[in-house]
Amino acid sequence: MEANSAARGRTAPGETRASGGKEGRYHHGDLRNALIRAAIELAAEGGPDAVVLRAAARKVGVSATAAYRHFEGQGDLLGAVKEYGQQRLVACMEAVGRASEDVGPRTVTDRMMELGRGYVRFAREEPGLYRTAFCRKALGAVGLTEEGGLADVEGEQPGWETRSFELLTETLDDAVAAGLITPERRPGAELSAWAMVHGVAMLFLDGPLGTLTDEESSYVVDRVLTDILAGLMSS
Amino acid sequence: MEANSAARGRTAPGETRASGGKEGRYHHGDLRNALIRAAIELAAEGGPDAVVLRAAARKVGVSATAAYRHFEGQGDLLGAVKEYGQQRLVACMEAVGRASEDVGPRTVTDRMMELGRGYVRFAREEPGLYRTAFCRKALGAVGLTEEGGLADVEGEQPGWETRSFELLTETLDDAVAAGLITPERRPGAELSAWAMVHGVAMLFLDGPLGTLTDEESSYVVDRVLTDILAGLMSS
DNA sequence: CGCAGGATGTTTACGCCGTCAACATGATGA
DNA sequence: TCATCATGTTGACGGCGTAAACATCCTGCG
Numbered sequence: 001m002e003a004n005s006a007a008r009g010r011t012a013p014g015e016t017r018a019s020g021g022k023e024g025r026y027h028h029g030d031l032r033n034a035l036i037r038a039a040i041e042l043a044a045e046g047g048p049d050a051v052v053l054r055a056a057a058r059k060v061g062v063s064a065t066a067a068y069r070h071f072e073g074q075g076d077l078l079g080a081v082k083e084y085g086q087q088r089l090v091a092c093m094e095a096v097g098r099a100s101e102d103v104g105p106r107t108v109t110d111r112m113m114e115l116g117r118g119y120v121r122f123a124r125e126e127p128g129l130y131r132t133a134f135c136r137k138a139l140g141a142v143g144l145t146e147e148g149g150l151a152d153v154e155g156e157q158p159g160w161e162t163r164s165f166e167l168l169t170e171t172l173d174d175a176v177a178a179g180l181i182t183p184e185r186r187p188g189a190e191l192s193a194w195a196m197v198h199g200v201a202m203l204f205l206d207g208p209l210g211t212l213t214d215e216e217s218s219y220v221v222d223r224v225l226t227d228i229l230a231g232l233m234s235s
Numbered sequence: 236m237e238a239n240s241a242a243r244g245r246t247a248p249g250e251t252r253a254s255g256g257k258e259g260r261y262h263h264g265d266l267r268n269a270l271i272r273a274a275i276e277l278a279a280e281g282g283p284d285a286v287v288l289r290a291a292a293r294k295v296g297v298s299a300t301a302a303y304r305h306f307e308g309q310g311d312l313l314g315a316v317k318e319y320g321q322q323r324l325v326a327c328m329e330a331v332g333r334a335s336e337d338v339g340p341r342t343v344t345d346r347m348m349e350l351g352r353g354y355v356r357f358a359r360e361e362p363g364l365y366r367t368a369f370c371r372k373a374l375g376a377v378g379l380t381e382e383g384g385l386a387d388v389e390g391e392q393p394g395w396e397t398r399s400f401e402l403l404t405e406t407l408d409d410a411v412a413a414g415l416i417t418p419e420r421r422p423g424a425e426l427s428a429w430a431m432v433h434g435v436a437m438l439f440l441d442g443p444l445g446t447l448t449d450e451e452s453s454y455v456v457d458r459v460l461t462d463i464l465a466g467l468m469s470s
Numbered sequence: 471c472g473c474a475g476g477a478t479g480t481t482t483a484c485g486c487c488g489t490c491a492a493c494a495t496g497a498t499g500a
Numbered sequence: 501t502c503a504t505c506a507t508g509t510t511g512a513c514g515g516c517g518t519a520a521a522c523a524t525c526c527t528g529c530g
Contacts, residue, residue, distance in 0.1 A: 300479080
């Protein structure tokens with residue numbers, strides 16, 4: 001009770017409790033976002049398994065159960081990080097595209113390559129966030145009953161129709177418009193493309209490509225992307 | 236090897252602990268395998284996260300710490316399940332091939348398709364085991380320091396040069412021999428192929444393909460495999 | 471045959487986790 | 501002003517992985 005005024009003192013060095021000045025405030029003021037930021041750091045360092053409710057609360061300097069005022073539980077917190085990771089992914093994919101834009105005009109094929117390069121680059125640069133972005137177990141909006149019963153409420157699937165998938169879809173449509181892909185081969189093409197980049201990212205993160213240098217990996221990525229594009233555009 | 240109950244029987248009337256008999260034997264007799272079997276069930280039902288040391292011990296009817304006489308820890312137990320899952324995967328890949336053999340002669344292309352079909356079929360039929368088979372965190376032989384420091388002792392990488400990868404490699408070699416893939420495109424081809432099947436399996440397990448029927452999924456798989464093979468074999 | 475010693479299993483305990491219930495604090499609006 | 505309610509806190513529970521100490525049984529050696 002009164003003795004814990006000492007505990008009120010200070011815990012997390014990097015996190016001020018409130019945006020402003022006063023330190024020992026009982027109410028944080030922006031706890032939800034602070035917890036998300038902390039969880040993002042955890043995820044970036046250790047992947048989804050490292051997104052531990054108590055650790056995030058500790059980082060912010062707040063009791064573990066305080067998080068329950070802002071999240072349904074750790075699955076919900078994880079979901080917030082997941083969303084952030086997905087945003088970062090599309091940002092990376094778009095950034096690669098913009099970088100190329102500056103150099104000169106690009107073909108549709110170029111743009112597809114860029115999407116793939118951006119995807120893999122993000123997976124390599126932020127493996128923890130990437131893994132978290134595609135982590136099952138993470139409350140989306142409502143769902144997930146006890147015992148894995150797929151609640152599957154109305155509304156949205158986890159995260160496959162996010163912007164990153166849209167980017168791919170749009171570019172494939174452009175490829176059809178440009179005559180690079182025949183309309184008959186168009187349906188399902190995003191599956192092949194997506195499976196490829198996702199698969200090669202996994203080879204980098206968990207597989208035999210983990211030790212490659214940037215240069216080597218960029219060669220491998222281009223090779224793999226070339227293969228799948230050749231397949232999609234064949235005849 | 237399923238009938239190895241109580242290989243140890245001396246005079247005790249009771250049979251195995253798990254086989255419904257009277258428990259009372261202090262020593263189990265085949266605890267290591269019993270734990271692995273239990274852990275396999277757990278993995279099959281709930282994936283790698285469900286491989287819980289205490290749960291496996293409970294299933295076998297033994298104290299939690301008994302497992303430490305046979306495994307270094309839960310990572311080691313998980314590793315055993317992982318190995319089993321990998322074996323099941325290659326069994327499935329080979330089974331699809333054998334099934335086709337019976338029907339008639341196959342081309343190299345056929346055999347590559349079969350490998351992919353078998354791979355995805357296993358992922359669909361045994362998602363928990365599949366996920367466990369490709370689960371990071373699982374002691375291989377020695378490694379894995381504290382704190383994710385990749386011990387990377389000498390010897391073997393986790394599991395990428397297992398038989399399943401070999402199957403793919405051999406078949407790709409055959410494709411080169413048959414003139415379907417040019418020697419210049421051969422190096423790195425397994426990466427494309429592996430990334431593709433791994434990626435499409437993920438689309439089934441965690442992605443938008445999870446709800447497809449067998450027929451639909453088989454169509455999608457063939458489509459995706461056709462794409463990558465076309466890419467690999469294009470000029 | 472008898473018994474020491476190692477192999478195997480049990481109990482207890484520690485610290486971590488997610489989560490719930492009860493309580494404390496303080497911002498806010500009637 | 502002061503009751504209310506959102507926001508944090510403490511405490512507790514059960515489950516987890518794991519270590520240490522103890523118990524039981526098998527086995528090989530005399």
